[in-house]
Amino acid sequence: MEDKFFNMRNKVFIAIIISIMLFGCTSKETQYQGSFEGRSYRFVNLIRNQIFSKVYSQELSVDGLSALSIDDKTTSKGYPYHLAIYEQAPHVILDSNSYTYKNGYDDTAQNLAVLYVSPEKFSEADFKYFASFFSREWLVIKNKVPLNQGYRNLQIVALVYGTDEQFTRKFKNNSTKTTIEVWTDGQIHYRTGDAIQSTNLSAKVQMPGNKIYLLNPFSTFTPESLKNYKDQNGKSVYDYFTIEERQ
Numbered sequence: 001m002e003d004k005f006f007n008m009r010n011k012v013f014i015a016i017i018i019s020i021m022l023f024g025c026t027s028k029e030t031q032y033q034g035s036f037e038g039r040s041y042r043f044v045n046l047i048r049n050q051i052f053s054k055v056y057s058q059e060l061s062v063d064g065l066s067a068l069s070i071d072d073k074t075t076s077k078g079y080p081y082h083l084a085i086y087e088q089a090p091h092v093i094l095d096s097n098s099y100t101y102k103n104g105y106d107d108t109a110q111n112l113a114v115l116y117v118s119p120e121k122f123s124e125a126d127f128k129y130f131a132s133f134f135s136r137e138w139l140v141i142k143n144k145v146p147l148n149q150g151y152r153n154l155q156i157v158a159l160v161y162g163t164d165e166q167f168t169r170k171f172k173n174n175s176t177k178t179t180i181e182v183w184t185d186g187q188i189h190y191r192t193g194d195a196i197q198s199t200n201l202s203a204k205v206q207m208p209g210n211k212i213y214l215l216n217p218f219s220t221f222t223p224e225s226l227k228n229y230k231d232q233n234g235k236s237v238y239d240y241f242t243i244e245e246r247q
Contacts (some may be wrong), residue, residue, distance in 0.1 A: 025048070025049050026046055026047065026048040026049070027046070027047045027049075028044050028045070028046055029044065029045045029047075030042050030043070030044055030045075031043040031044065031045050031058070031144075031145050031146075032141060032144050032145045034137070034141065036132075036133055036136075036137045037129065037132065037133075039062050039063045039064060039065075039129075040062070040063045041060060041061060041062045041063070041133075042060075042061050043058060043059070043060055043061075043145045044058065044059050044060075044061060044067075045057075045058055045148075046058065046059065054150065055071075055150065056148055056149045056150040057069065057070060057071035057072075057149060058070040058071075058145075058147055058149075060130075060133075062129070062133075065122070065126055065129070066121055066122065066126075068117065068122075068130060070115060070147060070154065070156075071149070072149075074115060074116050074118070075113040075114065075115055075116065075154065075156075075164070076113045076114040076116075076164050076184045076185055077110060077113070077164075077183060077184070077185045077187070078109040078110040078111075078112065078113060078185035078186075079099055079101055079109045079112040079113070079157065079185060080101070080114060080157075080158075080184050080185060080186070081101055081184070081185065081186030081204070081205040081207055082101075082205075082207065082210065083096060083158060085167050085184065086114070086158065086160050086162075086167065089160055089161050089162045089166075089167075090124060090127055090128075090131075090160075090161040091131075091158060091159060091160040091161065092131040092134065092135055092158065092159045093157070093158050094134055094135065094138070094156055094157055094158055094159065095112075095155070095156075095157045095158075096157070096158075098112075099112050099157070101186065101207050103186075103204055103205075103206045103207060104203075104204070105203075105204075109185065110151075110152050110185075111152045111153055111154060111155055112155050112157050113154055113155070113156065113157065114156070114157060114158045114159070114160055114164070114184065115134070115156045115158070115159050115160070116159075116160050116161075116162055116163050116164055117130055117159065117160070117161050117162075118162070118163055119161060119162065122161075124161065127159075127161040130159060131159050134156065134159050138156070164184055167184050168181060168182065168183055168184060169181070169182035169231065169237075169240060170182075170231060170232075171229035171230060171231050171236065171237050172229060172230065172231075173228050173229050173230075175228070177192075177193070178190065178191065178192050179191045179229075180201070180229050180237060182205060182212075182240075182241075186204040186205040186207075187203065187204055188201050188202060188203060188204060188205065188212065190220065197220075199219070199220035199221060200214065200215040200216075200217075200218060200219045200220050200221055201213065201214060201215070201220075201221060202215070202246075205241065206244075209242055210240070210241050210242055211241065211242045211243075211244050212237065212241045212242070212243055212244070213244055213245075213246045214226065214243050214244065214245050214246065215245075215246050215247075216245055216246065216247055223243070223245070226238070226243065
């Protein structure tokens with residue numbers, strides 16, 4: 001009886017060890033390889049195993065450069081509400097005609113994203129190479145390199161030298177320790193600590209006009225209380241957006 005219990009316990013222990021080894025394991029597969037501007041490159045598809053799911057991403061490896069990751073951290077959450085938010089940073093627009101930003105929910109928007117080249121990892125010279133690559137070579141090969149990320153099939157609409165965090169507007173009320181966030185895809189969120197709560201602001205930035213609706217009757221925000229939310233430069237929501245009261 002003790003031997004059976006011992007064997008069973010060993011089997012459970014071995015199963016746990018195998019699960020831990022598989023958890024976090026990443027498989028790689030080359031999707032496409034070629035040469036551009038005298039440098040060899042290849043696109044690699046990565047699948048990272050988790051206990052109950054898999055995470056899909058890609059990377060572009062170029063001779064002499066660090067690998068450019070294409071994943072949730074290096075792309076926007078969807079189509080930007082206005083491409084002009086990137087005008088102060090080096091960037092290149094790849095596609096501004098095939099889609100029009102929607103003021104309401106649109107599940108196709110998450111497929112159309114900006115790819116960021118982080119200054120912490122790449123120089124401006126590196127960015128110029130990637131900008132040239134995606135402006136020219138990518139147009140030729142993109143149908144051969146599906147950017148399947150599991151929950152979305154990514155289409156790159158722009159390349160920006162920066163990070164998504166850099167272009168996310170954050171307005172904080174130091175008294176209440178709460179924050180209004182305007183994401184690059186136009187989503188508006190009210191954050192209290194780690195929680196996101198609904199408010200009487202519109203769910204998204206409204207275009208054209210760079211508007212945010214303030215819904216009346218007022219609940220979370222009034223016109224006056226909204227002015228108490230400032231970004232790191234001391235500017236309020238009113239300095240960046242047109243606040244329009246709606247019934």
